[in-house]
Amino acid sequence: MQRPTFLRHAAACVVAAGAFAPVHAQNDGGSLHGNFSTDAQYYLEDSIIGAVMPPQRFAANAWTNLIYTNKNFEAGIRLESYEPPLAGYPAGQPYKGTGVGYRYIKYTMADLEVTFGNFFDQFGQGMAFRSYEERYLGVDNAMDGFRVRYKPYRGIYLKGLMGQQRFGFDNGFTKGVGIVRGADVEINLAELMDTSWTSAGNLIIGGSFVSKYQADNSSQLVLPENVGTWAARLHYTSPKWDLYTEYAYKINDPNNRNGFIYKPGQAMLVNATYSVKGFGASLGAHSFDNMFYQSDRTSPSAFDLNINFLPPLTKQHTYNLPATLYPYATQPNGEVSGQGELFYKWKKGTKLGGKYGTKLAVNYSVAYALDTTQLGAADDTTRRLGYTSRIFVPSDRMYFSDLNIELRKRVSETWELALTYLNLVYDIDIIQGKPGKAKVYGDMFILEGLHNLTDRTSLRFEVQHLSTKQDQGNWATALAELTFSPHWFLAGMVQYNYVGNEDLEAKGQEPLAYPLGSVGYIRGGNRFQVNYGRQRAGIFCVGGVCRQVPASNGLSLSITSTF
């Protein structure tokens, strides 16, 4: 009974505040803004594709954020609703019910900023600490506690924070058992020396220390209750060059993910880029060793209560087949990976550039397992140290490789074409946790065309093909999208899994088609989209974290609004 009362109350407050906001805005600068979004689906039965069918038949995720700001004061709240959530959502701990998912107050006094309640933050690129949300994946490890940011002198930035992490959602967010504390310092030399920004290079150095506390509740092991991680980073930039490196070290942290071994963890990333107008190149390398860092050592899944973030070093694809069939996910327990990338633009009027210019993008990434030597089982103390390894020394087990080349060219006033080739090696056993499944070797070709029919109307199409002898065999995808700027779009997509391989057919893999139609309407900050048809099981990734989405059939609706 509490819930509806609260909501009526909240709704009344908001409407009242909204009604007065314009008056406020003129008087003292206070304002209220927010957003709303929902993804809802009505599920239909479809046993051929193994579609999910929740007993409620209708499911929806919904969020609304409200932020009130007045001069140096800010307060925000997010309400969330999962009655029930979409099938396969979220990635980790289940969400249910309706309630408050996030709330905070923040105020700034000159160079000091204080936040109370929930907040997101990161130290450097996050290898020691990152709290963030990816709403569409259901990943949210928001801190609940307090944070202080202080700038004692120009170019010097200090941060300190403490709290617990968001875990699941049960008519309101729930928290993990562990406590997380952290401090970070960053020194920006060009700012400190007050040199000119436009010409000279800049050097930024940073360091952080993070610690988690969880009581030792084991009767068999002596567990560390406070587990610290420190990290250091260096960032050099000049107009053409950019060099970034970060290193993190974690003391022994026996946990579910590493089989309760007492080995310390390490992580390092290095990235260098060189770019001038029309040309960009980058080279990067990562290595992770025993670096799962969760605020509950017995966390049920790899998605929940992560304190740090280990970015995967692979390109995040935008086309449907490469993006959702075989995307890579970081292996925090052990990985050595590298990536090289190049962008080039042949300018207008050159031989290869033609009348409109031509763009080339080449990207190669590869990931290997870390080379490890298991320690003997004879002595329990030694065995509990797990294995020996050296950072950046790979084993011969390749987890992933991806070579992709894209050429994009406007061929006439009204036509633009893009051609992509992609070669893929994918260790599905490790990356998707499907033990015993054969490594996937695939080739893809993608052709995309955009034709402007008028100033406001355009037709875009994609034809994608994946050939592989493993997993589900071949896939072909065709997509057509008709857009009427600035309000409407109409799209149709068919994905066809036609196998084309006797071995797989013998195992019962049958050709299957997945048609899907969409209509969308956009007006200002509001967007509405309706889909109808079959959605293939796939992997949905944002920012480097991936969630498995089950196959489904039905009618779905998405609304997003910003006000």
Added chain:
Amino acid sequence: MKVLTTLLSFALLTSVALAQNPSKLPSATVQTLEGKKVDTRTLSNDGKPMIINFWATWCAPCKKELNAIAEKYAQWQKETGVKLVAVSIDDARSMNRVKPYVNGQDWDYEVYLDPNGDLKRALNVNNVPHTFLVNGKGEIVWQHNNYEPGDENELYRKVLELVGRK
């Protein structure tokens, strides 16, 4: 369903109530490609209109939009003095790719990184691309979510209206 309707209706009510209320850019910290921290409240274009566009290297329509505008940007600047501020929401995974990508595309925009999503949250952006138009007084006067070819013409019409030309 009841909850959904309630949420939906108060969201819409609030949006109606606030639709006419011009608001200033909120305060959030973003970084330049050189690693300098910038308070977004200090962003300005000397009394001329400013476009704030949220994008990411992994977002295909975003890149289409910025490439479409890039072809007309020199002319837009000449005619109206408008400035485009491109805010990348790429996180730790891909933020290192932003600088070589931007240069590789030969863009002339003012580019900022928002890896922690601070400005994205402060402006209540749900998804990218999302575009805001800011007038010479620093007030947000128009916004648009999504990108369809031709949307850049609509955006430019709004810019022309701001500088008093149609």
